[in-house]
Amino acid sequence: MVDESKRNTLKVLGAGVVGLVVGLAGGYAIGASSKKGATKTVTVTKEVGGGAAAKPSGIPSKPLKIGFMYFMSGPFGTYGKMAGAALEIARDEINSRGGILGRKVELISKDEADRQHVIDNIVKMVQEEGAEILIGIDSSGDSLKLIKTIEEELRVPLIVTHAATPKLTECGKRKYIFRISMYEEPIDIAAAELVAKMYPDAKKVASIGPDYAYGWDSWTVFSSRLKELMPGVEFAEPIYVKLGTTDYTSYIDKMIAAKPDIVFSSLWGGDAATFFKQAASKGLFKNIKAYLNPMLGATDTLKAIGDENVPSGVDIWGSGRYWFNYPPHDVYSLNKSFVEKFKAKTGEYPPYVSGTSYTALYAVKNAIELAYAELGKWPSPEELIKYLEGLTVAGPMGPVYIRPEDHQGVYYVYWGKLAKGGPLGFPHPVLTDLEIFDFGKVVPPPFKTYVKCG
Amino acid sequence: MDTGYIVVQTINTLFYASILFLIASGLSLIYGIMRVLNLAHGAFYMLGAYLAYSAAMVWIGPSALGFVLGFVLAVAVLAVIGAVFERTLLRPLYSKPEELQLLFTFAVMLMLDDIVKMVWGPEYKSYTVIPGGSVEVGAYQVPLYTVYVIVIGFAAAAGLWWFFSKTVIGKQMRAAAFNSEVAEALGINTSILFIAAFAIGSALSGLAGAAAAPILTAYPGMGADALVLSFAVLVIGGMGSIAGSLVGALIASVARTIMVIVYPMLEVALIYLITAVMLLIKPSGLFGKEIERR
Numbered sequence: 205m206v207d208e209s210k211r212n213t214l215k216v217l218g219a220g221v222v223g224l225v226v227g228l229a230g231g232y233a234i235g236a237s238s239k240k241g242a243t244k245t246v247t248v249t250k251e252v253g254g255g256a257a258a259k260p261s262g263i264p265s266k267p268l269k270i271g272f273m274y275f276m277s278g279p280f281g282t283y284g285k286m287a288g289a290a291l292e293i294a295r296d297e298i299n300s301r302g303g304i305l306g307r308k309v310e311l312i313s314k315d316e317a318d319r320q321h322v323i324d325n326i327v328k329m330v331q332e333e334g335a336e337i338l339i340g341i342d343s344s345g346d347s348l349k350l351i352k353t354i355e356e357e358l359r360v361p362l363i364v365t366h367a368a369t370p371k372l373t374e375c376g377k378r379k380y381i382f383r384i385s386m387y388e389e390p391i392d393i394a395a396a397e398l399v400a401k402m403y404p405d406a407k408k409v410a411s412i413g414p415d416y417a418y419g420w421d422s423w424t425v426f427s428s429r430l431k432e433l434m435p436g437v438e439f440a441e442p443i444y445v446k447l448g449t450t451d452y453t454s455y456i457d458k459m460i461a462a463k464p465d466i467v468f469s470s471l472w473g474g475d476a477a478t479f480f481k482q483a484a485s486k487g488l489f490k491n492i493k494a495y496l497n498p499m500l501g502a503t504d505t506l507k508a509i510g511d512e513n514v515p516s517g518v519d520i521w522g523s524g525r526y527w528f529n530y531p532p533h534d535v536y537s538l539n540k541s542f543v544e545k546f547k548a549k550t551g552e553y554p555p556y557v558s559g560t561s562y563t564a565l566y567a568v569k570n571a572i573e574l575a576y577a578e579l580g581k582w583p584s585p586e587e588l589i590k591y592l593e594g595l596t597v598a599g600p601m602g603p604v605y606i607r608p609e610d611h612q613g614v615y616y617v618y619w620g621k622l623a624k625g626g627p628l629g630f631p632h633p634v635l636t637d638l639e640i641f642d643f644g645k646v647v648p649p650p651f652k653t654y655v656k657c658g
Numbered sequence: 659m660d661t662g663y664i665v666v667q668t669i670n671t672l673f674y675a676s677i678l679f680l681i682a683s684g685l686s687l688i689y690g691i692m693r694v695l696n697l698a699h700g701a702f703y704m705l706g707a708y709l710a711y712s713a714a715m716v717w718i719g720p721s722a723l724g725f726v727l728g729f730v731l732a733v734a735v736l737a738v739i740g741a742v743f744e745r746t747l748l749r750p751l752y753s754k755p756e757e758l759q760l761l762f763t764f765a766v767m768l769m770l771d772d773i774v775k776m777v778w779g780p781e782y783k784s785y786t787v788i789p790g791g792s793v794e795v796g797a798y799q800v801p802l803y804t805v806y807v808i809v810i811g812f813a814a815a816a817g818l819w820w821f822f823s824k825t826v827i828g829k830q831m832r833a834a835a836f837n838s839e840v841a842e843a844l845g846i847n848t849s850i851l852f853i854a855a856f857a858i859g860s861a862l863s864g865l866a867g868a869a870a871a872p873i874l875t876a877y878p879g880m881g882a883d884a885l886v887l888s889f890a891v892l893v894i895g896g897m898g899s900i901a902g903s904l905v906g907a908l909i910a911s912v913a914r915t916i917m918v919i920v921y922p923m924l925e926v927a928l929i930y931l932i933t934a935v936m937l938l939i940k941p942s943g944l945f946g947k948e949i950e951r952r
Contacts, residue, residue, distance in 0.1 A: 277775070278780055278879075282780070415923060444922065444923055446925065446926075448877075448883075449925075450873075450875055450877075450880070451674060451873070453670040453674075453873070454670045454914075454918040454919070457663060457666045457670065457798055458918060458919060458922075461663045461797075463797075473782075474781065474782035477782070478782065478784060478874075478875050481784065481785075481787075481788065482788075482873065485787075485788045485792055485799070485801040486666075486792070486801065487794070487799030490799070491797060504781070508781075508782060508784055510786045510787075512786045512787045513786070
């Protein structure tokens with residue numbers, strides 16, 4: 205998600221010289237390949253085969269190396285650590301059952317927080333260290349920056365599990381790039397639907413978000429959809445702040461002065477928590493009906509907010525790409541077992557990045573096994589793509605269908621209400637009273653987006 | 659724009675100014691007396707924030723005692739670190755070219771960032787609650803803690819003014835700053851004075867960190883952010899002047915609040931615009947004296 209440099213990147217060296225902070229512009233090279241490939245839709249069931257007892261013939265004997273890249277250090281380092289832990293769980297599960305067609309899975313990784321070397325490190329993992337498949341990417345900017353390298357140079361599948369910009373999948377057909385995590389647009393559309401349903405008499409909406417592609421796109425989508433649903437609604441001038449801002453006090457008072465009924469915030473990670481606490485202490489929540497944040501469903505953010513700061517008398521809504529308590533554990537055992545394994549390994553409830561990265565590895569496994577069942581050999585990257593297209597894979601969040609047209613994984617979208625976790629037996633605040641939006645209702649058709657491509 | 663809005667935005671501005679003043683005055687004091695631009699100063703501020711956080715949230719727990727001890731600990735530990743740093747690591751560099759001091763203090767800053775990550779981890783460390791409760795001002799609410807920090811900031815400014823103009827040690831420091839050789843010839847022990855100056859300057863950064871942490875959270879890299887803003891404050895106000903730090907911090911904070919209200923996307927741009935203009939028309943800053951190069 206991050207589009208800018210590590211927060212602790214030092215901006216100045218030299219006596220008395222004031223360094224102007226220049227945000228790193230993501231290099232945009234949206235090499236939209238217009239070549240229409242054969243879009244053979246392969247419809248499959250979610251599980252294939254039993255355990256691989258005997259190793260099938262024609263399979264490479266060396267382990268299958270899968271390279272992943274997330275923010276592993278710095279202020280956003282939790283994301284990568286938690287995603288990596290989930291990948292390790294998937295790897296161990298797969299290897300304990302004999303690997304993929306007898307090939308053991310081996311994980312290698314590079315730190316996305318090494319901002320200057322994102323492309324180099326991806327190339328290195330493939331060309332020098334032998335990664336055959338790539339998983340990961342937190343930053344939307346990085347995901348866009350990598351398109352050219354992946355599609356034209358490396359030509360190996362990249363399964364994105366976090367970066368959420370619609371531009372990655374909805375602004376042009378990718379060949380090797382897939383995204384298994386729900387992207388931002390449907391979550392923002394669902395937010396607008398939620399407001400229209402729950403607060404039909406809301407008159408004014410204020411907003412705050414990070415000042416880069418994600419924050420802008422998120423507000424564009426939410427406000428565009430809300431305007432369609434509630435033509436009379438008024439919007440305060442949106443506020444955008446530098447990622448990593450820690451003093452929101454002046455902004456909060458500015459918001460209160462605008463007298464909104466609804467506040468929409470796309471701040472995320474530590475920023476979302478810092479803003480939230482300051483907003484609580486400055487009484488923002490006393491003045492509004494509802495607060496919505498599409499990134500609030502991240503357990504690390506909820507942990508940072510803490511039960512002490514959960515206000516009463518106002519609806520706080522959060523969403524994300526996966527919520528560890530949904531689908532309910534008593535009806536969906538895969539989610540239950542994943543959450544239990546994750547807790548045993550890390551001591552934490554899995555944040556959404558863990559759910560999506562875990563699913564990505566199983567998508568790879570299932571597509572390879574499907575390909576083998578039909579082709580009788582280990583698939584080439586191009587062959588593997590054909591089996592990822594249209595695949596349905598069961599993840600902790602339920603079945604994820606990878607649309608063949610745009611390579612985007614789709615599943616339900618949720619919004620849940622913030623509640624103190626303590627009384628419910630959780631160590632941090634949680635989302636309850638989940639509103640589930642069927643993806644058929646909130647996910648636009650492939651290549652249709654409110655965001656301006658190009 | 660109602661009265662309540664003006665009141666709360668004024669308090670926000672003064673809070674921000676107080677933090678900036680505490681950081682910048684320490685940096686300025688050390689530079690003014692010893693001509694050392696300590697780039698690790700921002701990292702000292704960060705250490706202050708982490709120490710206060712640990713005292714108030716981990717070691718003692720969130721209570722009045724925890725918060726107060728957090729302040730005391732941050733100030734005391736940073737004073738000691740400053741003194742030891744000056745005496746053992748920095749002093750051998752005084753005879754060397756200035757660039758070496760810059761590189762060295764910059765390296766220390768990078769190392770402290772990594773040490774903080776090793777000890778406290780890479781995540782934001784934020785207080786479960788902002789201490790002190792809040793009062794209502796019309797439709798707005800003011801956390802009382804911000805008012806306390808404003809009082810601390812202005813008290814520190816008054817205390818520094820008193821120290822340098824009324825106490826013997828303060829006067830000796832000014833003498834040593836003016837001409838250390840003559841001061842020594844007059845029997846002033848400049849070695850001790852330099853250690854003391856560095857300790858006071860570093861303690862101010864610790865105080866700034868402790869004051870900032872409950873609202874602004876503690877995180878690796880917060881020192882670099884603060885250092886850049888401190889430079890702006892010092893360029894505006896003038897190096898080596900406590901009054902300059904105070905006025906510079908106030909100007910920077912007012913500029914920031916105005917931009918937040920008028921055009922938030924350029925939140926800090928006006929600060930640097932003022933800084934750039936100042937460098938063009940009066941490079942020594944509002945209160946700075948032209949410095950001869952020795």
